[in-house]
Amino acid sequence: MDLGLFTYISGWNTVITFVVILLTLVIQGLALSFVINKAKLKEVDYPQSxxxxxxxxxxxxxxxxxxxxxxxxxxxxxxxxxxxxxxxxxxxx
The missing domain is CATH 1.10.287 (Helix Hairpins)
Incomplete structure (x- = not known):
């Protein structure tokens, strides 16, 4: 039974998994700075040391x-x- 491209490329699942994980991390990493800047968090000044x-x-x-x-x-x-x-x-x- 010929499944086409998936049987031809060995480790196709590994490549897909790697790309999905990499993109997920990159997208989250890039979005984090955007979210922090939009939140406009104020620095807390504590009255005591x-x-x-x-x-x-x-x-x-x-x-x-x-x-x-x-x-x-x-x-x-x-x-x-x-x-x-x-x-x-x-x-x-």
Whole structure:
């Protein structure tokens, strides 16, 4: 049974797949800059520096951790030296 051109060219499916993938990536890549320019995104100016935000987040994590330990740790876990040290460390910092 002769299927014409498809049987004559070996790897025809590979060529088609390669071209489709290449065109898909190129079209998306070219369209991305167009979409970004049309969106007119504004640059965000943060009032705090990255270090200040990091320090604030660390402080909040300490408060949440101490609150969790005070409200959820009961029984023999209260005698655990590691938990005592963590609570003391977080209270001091």
């Amino acid at each position: 990255e270090d200040e935000v990091g320090h604030f987040l660390e402080t909040e994590i300490h408060y949440v951790a101490i609150d969790f330990l005070n409200n959820n740790v009961t029984g023999t876990a209260l005698e655990n030296e590691s938990l005592k040290n963590h609570k003391l460390f977080w209270k001091l910092n």
